[in-house]
Amino acid sequence: MSYFRSVIEAMEGYIPGEQPRNGEYIKLNTNENPYSPSPHVIQSLRDHLSSHRISLYPSPLGDGIRKKAAEIYGVPEDWIMIGNGSDEILNLIFRAFLGKGDVVMYLYPTYILYRTLALFQEAEYQEIPFTYDETLPMELIDRPAQLKVICNPNSPSGTFFPIPQMEKLLQVSDCPVVIDEAYVDFSRDNCLSLLKTYPNLLIPRSFSKSFSLAGMRIGILFAHPEIVHGLLKLKDSYNLSCLSQVAAMAALEDIDAMWENVRKIRETREWFTRAMRELSFTVRPSEANFVMVQKGGGNMRLLYEALKSRQILVRFFPEWPDLLRISIGTDLEMKTLLNALYSITGA
Amino acid sequence: MSYFRSVIEAMEGYIPGEQPRNGEYIKLNTNENPYSPSPHVIQSLRDHLSSHRISLYPSPLGDGIRKKAAEIYGVPEDWIMIGNGSDEILNLIFRAFLGKGDVVMYLYPTYILYRTLALFQEAEYQEIPFTYDETLPMELIDRPAQLKVICNPNSPSGTFFPIPQMEKLLQVSDCPVVIDEAYVDFSRDNCLSLLKTYPNLLIPRSFSKSFSLAGMRIGILFAHPEIVHGLLKLKDSYNLSCLSQVAAMAALEDIDAMWENVRKIRETREWFTRAMRELSFTVRPSEANFVMVQKGGGNMRLLYEALKSRQILVRFFPEWPDLLRISIGTDLEMKTLLNALYSITGA
Numbered sequence: 241m242s243y244f245r246s247v248i249e250a251m252e253g254y255i256p257g258e259q260p261r262n263g264e265y266i267k268l269n270t271n272e273n274p275y276s277p278s279p280h281v282i283q284s285l286r287d288h289l290s291s292h293r294i295s296l297y298p299s300p301l302g303d304g305i306r307k308k309a310a311e312i313y314g315v316p317e318d319w320i321m322i323g324n325g326s327d328e329i330l331n332l333i334f335r336a337f338l339g340k341g342d343v344v345m346y347l348y349p350t351y352i353l354y355r356t357l358a359l360f361q362e363a364e365y366q367e368i369p370f371t372y373d374e375t376l377p378m379e380l381i382d383r384p385a386q387l388k389v390i391c392n393p394n395s396p397s398g399t400f401f402p403i404p405q406m407e408k409l410l411q412v413s414d415c416p417v418v419i420d421e422a423y424v425d426f427s428r429d430n431c432l433s434l435l436k437t438y439p440n441l442l443i444p445r446s447f448s449k450s451f452s453l454a455g456m457r458i459g460i461l462f463a464h465p466e467i468v469h470g471l472l473k474l475k476d477s478y479n480l481s482c483l484s485q486v487a488a489m490a491a492l493e494d495i496d497a498m499w500e501n502v503r504k505i506r507e508t509r510e511w512f513t514r515a516m517r518e519l520s521f522t523v524r525p526s527e528a529n530f531v532m533v534q535k536g537g538g539n540m541r542l543l544y545e546a547l548k549s550r551q552i553l554v555r556f557f558p559e560w561p562d563l564l565r566i567s568i569g570t571d572l573e574m575k576t577l578l579n580a581l582y583s584i585t586g587a
Numbered sequence: 588m589s590y591f592r593s594v595i596e597a598m599e600g601y602i603p604g605e606q607p608r609n610g611e612y613i614k615l616n617t618n619e620n621p622y623s624p625s626p627h628v629i630q631s632l633r634d635h636l637s638s639h640r641i642s643l644y645p646s647p648l649g650d651g652i653r654k655k656a657a658e659i660y661g662v663p664e665d666w667i668m669i670g671n672g673s674d675e676i677l678n679l680i681f682r683a684f685l686g687k688g689d690v691v692m693y694l695y696p697t698y699i700l701y702r703t704l705a706l707f708q709e710a711e712y713q714e715i716p717f718t719y720d721e722t723l724p725m726e727l728i729d730r731p732a733q734l735k736v737i738c739n740p741n742s743p744s745g746t747f748f749p750i751p752q753m754e755k756l757l758q759v760s761d762c763p764v765v766i767d768e769a770y771v772d773f774s775r776d777n778c779l780s781l782l783k784t785y786p787n788l789l790i791p792r793s794f795s796k797s798f799s800l801a802g803m804r805i806g807i808l809f810a811h812p813e814i815v816h817g818l819l820k821l822k823d824s825y826n827l828s829c830l831s832q833v834a835a836m837a838a839l840e841d842i843d844a845m846w847e848n849v850r851k852i853r854e855t856r857e858w859f860t861r862a863m864r865e866l867s868f869t870v871r872p873s874e875a876n877f878v879m880v881q882k883g884g885g886n887m888r889l890l891y892e893a894l895k896s897r898q899i900l901v902r903f904f905p906e907w908p909d910l911l912r913i914s915i916g917t918d919l920e921m922k923t924l925l926n927a928l929y930s931i932t933g934a
Binding site: 242244245270272274289293299328340415455466473477 | 595624633640647686687787801823828
């Protein structure tokens with residue numbers, strides 16, 4: 241017999257993503273940034289270790305980060321919450337707004353965590369088919385729900401929905417709307433400007449992609465203070481370590497370094513997209529640090545495995561076997577991948 | 588109107604503990620360790636910053652920590668789970684085992700988080716009055732529940748329940764039993780030896796107290812692999828930052844440094860307890876890194892405030908106004924506190 245809640249018992253076991261630690265792979269599977277964070281981040285971490293005590297609890301609310309982020313993003317401090325990665329923020333949001341039988345709606349395919357979090361809450365998840373254009377499906381806008389979530393740009397496709405589309409969704413929806421901007425720094429625009437007008441808008445972001453800090457687990461949420469206040473009730477008191485807080489602060493202090501890395505990745509994304517199309521892959525227009533590639537609807541598992549045997553990891557999702565998601569690495573990494581593809585496909 | 592689940596809406600707002608950052612206080616309010624962690628921890632963090640990329644996701648399961656902890660504690664690796672502090676582990680446990688209306692039982696007063704976590708799950712919490720002796724109340728042992736939790740040693744009293752008491756609870760209870768050993772390194776014994784025999788036993792521990800790593804947010808759980816497997820379904824994929832993992836590993840590698848700090852704190856605790864009793868305070872026998880003090884059942888708020896005005900922070904709980912919880916600091920800090928008490932009470 242099991243002591244677990246039946247919903248947990250019925251779920252699939254957890255399968256950690258492939259995170260080989262020995263550096264023998266070209267890692268294009270989990271959307272990490274191939275460039276280092278600002279040297280100011282590393283220096284600040286070193287300085288902190290010299291001058292501060294890591295035996296003391298960290299700031300519960302991340303006061304320094306909130307202050308700096310408020311300055312940079314033009315949002316008041318009490319509209320900001322820090323998280324142990326944006327995963328923790330999503331986790332708190334689902335627990336805060338969804339009870340048993342409540343409805344959460346999102347496009348599909350998307351970040352698979354949304355479904356997992358809905359299951360934990362015993363909520364009903366309605367997955368609206370993604371149409372791969374820049375128009376939101378009418379059902380997502382019109383239908384009632386207790387929570388709506390859009391990943392913008394979306395994963396695994398990289399599709400970016402223009403702001404007026406989002407505004408329509410916010411106007412019509414009488415529930416919290418999460419616009420998950422984990423990848424937004426790689427896009428042409430973002431939804432922060434909508435925040436003041438729409439009290440039902442929540443914007444989580446991640447420091448794992450554009451800021452090159454996946455190892456430090458840093459997320460940030462922008463939302464109205466009433467929302468932040470409610471979510472803080474659920475948050476563990478000390479959710480972000482002192483060193484992660486130092487890293488986040490330093491990354492914001494040298495935000496130009498992030499933008500320079502983003503610029504390089506966007507450039508690489510553009511030429512790599514063209515090269516893949518020349519190899520007869522279908523590549524969706526992406527505004528993230530990855531691209532989704534397909535080939536005539538065929539199953540991509542063999543290609544994924546062939547690349548892996550050549551020490552190149554890309555992302556194959558068993559749930560969507562007709563696509564691969566390829567993170568944008570350095571120019572050299574992407575050229576190595578292309579050469580492997582030439583060799584595998586005989587092109 | 589509010590979008591929050593009614594149970595969240597009805598809860599009190601979050602009040603972060605006092606964590607003054609400017610170092611002007613003697614901090615005896617949140618059970619931090621006054622001594623530094625092993626120098627090997629700081630050196631390992633420095634080395635990691637020189638040689639590794641913090642732009643990559645950390646190990647999902649904390650492979651290195653599990654391996655080292657397995658070696659030290661004599662428990663197989665898959666009986667171990669890492670957490671972002673033991674608070675995260677408790678959080679996962681409550682979510683895994685408690686649905687709406689289920690019963691969680693614990694002694695009271697104790698760690699206040701248990702009640703908060705029960706509320707989030709809409710579970711019924713049964714608080715069994717704590718009797719301040721070393722015998723568990725019969726109701727806790729006999730009555731059915733979906734989850735039972737004992738903090739051993741308990742907070743705020745420091746009371747340690749002997750292992751045979753715990754074994755009785757485990758034998759009779761047909762539900763998961765959490766023995767929260769956050770403070771156990773300061774005690775005469777622990778419950779790890781019961782683990783093999785009782786598949787319903789879960790033992791979370793913290794690196795915040797004995798290991799002097801409160802800033803790094805590290806928790807560890809020991810439980811049967813079926814329990815660990817189920818909890819991992821709920822855990823965020825990357826819940827512990829790369830640097831927190833490095834710190835945990837290094838702390839385990841030089842565990843003697845921890846034991847030396849524990850030895851000093853236990854010595855200080857003993858003479859401080861005697862000194863407080865000489866000042867006519869009632870001090871419960873404590874096996875943790877804090878003591879609970881009372882004075883004839885009187886309200887302790889004024890004393891707390893008088894100490895705070897002298898730059899000494901101890902813990903006053905509005906819920907239990909007749910007691911103060913005082914963390915054990917260095918000998919000098921405790922002498923300064925005693926001098927302040929002489930001066931305040933005119934003794």
